[in-house]
Every structure is written in structure tokens, then in C-alpha cells.
Amino acid sequence: MLEKIAKVIAHIDLDCFFVSVERVFHPELKGKPVIVSGNPEGRGVVSSASYEARAFGVRSAMPIQRARKCCPEAIVLPVRMGAYAEFSEKVFELLRDFSPLVEEASIDEAYLDLTGSEKLLGPPQTAAALIQQRVRDELDLPASLGIGSNKMIAKIASQQAKPLGIVEVALGQEQKFLSELPIGAIPGVGGKTEERLNVLGAKKVKHLVRLGPKLLESHFGKWGRELYERAQGRADDEVIAEASLPKSLGKEVTFDQDLDDFDQIEQWLFLLALKLGRRLRRKQLYAQRVTLKLRSPDFRTWTRTTGLDRATSEDWELFAAGLLLLRREKEKVRPLRLLGMSAGDLGSSPELNLFGEEERAKRERLMKALDRTREQFGFDAIYPARLQGLMEKIREEEEEG
Numbered sequence: 001m002l003e004k005i006a007k008v009i010a011h012i013d014l015d016c017f018f019v020s021v022e023r024v025f026h027p028e029l030k031g032k033p034v035i036v037s038g039n040p041e042g043r044g045v046v047s048s049a050s051y052e053a054r055a056f057g058v059r060s061a062m063p064i065q066r067a068r069k070c071c072p073e074a075i076v077l078p079v080r081m082g083a084y085a086e087f088s089e090k091v092f093e094l095l096r097d098f099s100p101l102v103e104e105a106s107i108d109e110a111y112l113d114l115t116g117s118e119k120l121l122g123p124p125q126t127a128a129a130l131i132q133q134r135v136r137d138e139l140d141l142p143a144s145l146g147i148g149s150n151k152m153i154a155k156i157a158s159q160q161a162k163p164l165g166i167v168e169v170a171l172g173q174e175q176k177f178l179s180e181l182p183i184g185a186i187p188g189v190g191g192k193t194e195e196r197l198n199v200l201g202a203k204k205v206k207h208l209v210r211l212g213p214k215l216l217e218s219h220f221g222k223w224g225r226e227l228y229e230r231a232q233g234r235a236d237d238e239v240i241a242e243a244s245l246p247k248s249l250g251k252e253v254t255f256d257q258d259l260d261d262f263d264q265i266e267q268w269l270f271l272l273a274l275k276l277g278r279r280l281r282r283k284q285l286y287a288q289r290v291t292l293k294l295r296s297p298d299f300r301t302w303t304r305t306t307g308l309d310r311a312t313s314e315d316w317e318l319f320a321a322g323l324l325l326l327r328r329e330k331e332k333v334r335p336l337r338l339l340g341m342s343a344g345d346l347g348s349s350p351e352l353n354l355f356g357e358e359e360r361a362k363r364e365r366l367m368k369a370l371d372r373t374r375e376q377f378g379f380d381a382i383y384p385a386r387l388q389g390l391m392e393k394i395r396e397e398e399e400e401g
Helices: 017-025 064-070 081-095 124-139 151-161 174-179 191-199 205-211 213-220 222-231 262-282 315-328 357-377 385-400
Strands: 009-014 034-037 046-049 075-078 102-106 109-113 143-148 166-168 248-259 287-295 301-312 336-344
Touching: 009 081, 009 124, 009 151, 017 034, 017 046, 017 081, 034 064, 046 064, 064 075, 081 102, 081 109, 081 124, 081 262, 102 248, 109 151, 124 143, 124 166, 143 151, 151 166, 151 174, 174 205, 191 213, 205 213, 205 222, 213 222, 248 262, 248 287, 262 315, 262 336, 287 315, 301 315, 315 336
Parallel strands: 034 075, 143 166
Antiparallel strands: 009 109, 009 143, 034 046, 102 109, 248 336, 287 301, 287 336
């Protein structure tokens, strides 16, 4: 009987990602307190804050006006989703040089399966250092990495590694590593769950183990049983690369803080459509269906789907379909914990239309030209007319900032 090979999973987290991208364009911001916000002059919230700003108490999802009071000297910049999407895509492409199994967890996070790569890349710590150095040298972005036997441990380790560090949890040391951490360190334990666990006497992860599976399950159902398993460092999760999902392609983002601002939710949807369209075109695929995935803070999940009039790989058609679904659920699902978008019913060629074939070919040439232009100058350089309202809003915020 063959012995099961222990997994080696790495999680990379780009430190203060939005701020770090802004510093690439404006090196003079390095070392200064910087805040990125969706609406710097209005009722927006903090999307990203540098460690210099965090030292004053600024945190993600904090109202921007409160953040300004905490750190009056902070330089506040507007969100530029197009620029962040460009750098995110470059990072993920770089990661694929280290492993064919790369799972994009969000705009600034990814998992890599490094199992069996030691002969090529060296021990896990060495491989992580190589990844970290290349991201810094080629893209001028700081990153932290965690290494473990599963995705959960790797993610928690990367959080402990911040900023710009590497933490490896050796096989068999998972429970010891987690033991003294606060229960909020476990993915999925939000504020309300943490409050209920505190009432049961659980402050640290080791306390969850002591409570036992039966008690946790009696209070939280199936999630209680899973919580017990996670507290011991056990998670049966695989790194799923996009190539292994031929029936559909999807992008999703889990927000660090629940998102209630609908304008910001639309901007994230726009980002997902942009990345989804690019990936479809790179793989020469066309989608006939768009599905939206929405998750509330209490982990209830909705999916809404719609068919498209024609098979497409064009950003604006994907965005328009997703936006229609999102607006139908506007009041039901806020605030959001997770937003996802996927393209389904994929084919390698668009539906033929003898009377529209010339027009389709023109549109495809246009999209390829757009991709080349955006690759060179950034997404903000040119955009579809259907997105004019959204792009004008982003530009107005940039001018105000």
C-alpha cells in the first residue's frame, strides 16, 4: 500500500496591497502613512492602510472620516481597481512559474501546491524566499508567505508572518502552532461567532479543543464540528487550479471586513468581470452563462444565474449580466462577506451567425487591442462605453483625492 505523500501548501498574501501598488507609481509615498479609500471625501471606508497608518489605529473597513482623525497626517488616495487588477494578474502569472497548481483566493492572496517540488526549488522555506524575492524584484511588491500541510494552516501562518516574513508550520505541529492563537485567527470565525464562543469560555484556539466536538456541534450545528477539526489543524482542502475546472471559470473575493457599501460592491464586481474576461480570452473560451455568488456574514450563500444572448468573452457583457443579477439582490444580501462571478456553458468558439460574423470578428479584434493597451498602460487608459458611468465615478474620486 502506497504511503500518502504529505502536502506542502504555501499561501502568499501581498502586504497592504492597494497601498503597495500606489507606491510603485509614487515611490515618494514609501515610509509615509497612506490610506486607500473608495470615497476619500465622503462616507467611504478604508480599503487599505499602510503599516505607518495602522500604527495610529487605522484599520480596514474603518469609516474614512474616523481614520483621518486617527491619523491626520495620512495621505488618502482613491481606489483604482484597474491598476490593482493589473498587478494582481502579474503576480499570479509569476506564481505559475513555481507551481502549476495556483489557486487565486482574492485579488491579493493565492495558494500554491509545492508538494514534490523540493528537488527543483529546494526546501519549502527556500522556495518561499524565492517567490518573495521575485515578487519584490520584478513587481516591487512586499509579500508574506505561510507554509503548511493544508490551506488553512498556510493562510494562518502567512498572517503570523506579516509584514514581509515567512512562517512554516512543520507536519505534526499544526495543533501546537494554533494552540495559543486567538479564536479569531481561524478562517470563518467572525465577530458574532467569536462572541458566542467567548460566552462558552473559549478565548484561544486550545479552548475550542477542550470544549469538544459535541458541545460545539450542539451550539453551531455542522459548523461546530468543522470548527473543532480546524482547531486541531485538520482541513481536507485541495489547491484547485483553474485548469482543473473545464466546465466553468470563476473569480471570487472574500472581504476582510463585511462590505455594505453598494458602490464598492459594484467596483469589486467590475474587477471580477475584468479578470474573468481576460482569462476567457487567454484560453480562447466563450461563455453562454454568468453566475453570481453572494455570501452573507452568517455564511448563508446565494447563487443567481442568467443566460446570455450570445456566447461571449467580452468584459462589458459579463459585467452587465452580473450587475443585473446583483441589483436584483441589492437589499437582500448586504452586507456581503463574499462576492463571486463565474462564466459557464463554455465553448471554444462563439455561436456562428452568418449575418453577424464580420461584426463579431471586429469586436474580437477590438478586445485583443484593448488587452494589449491595458497590459502596457493600465486598464484606466481605455474602457468600454457601457462602463462610462462607473469609470467617470472612479476618475472623479481620483481627482478629489
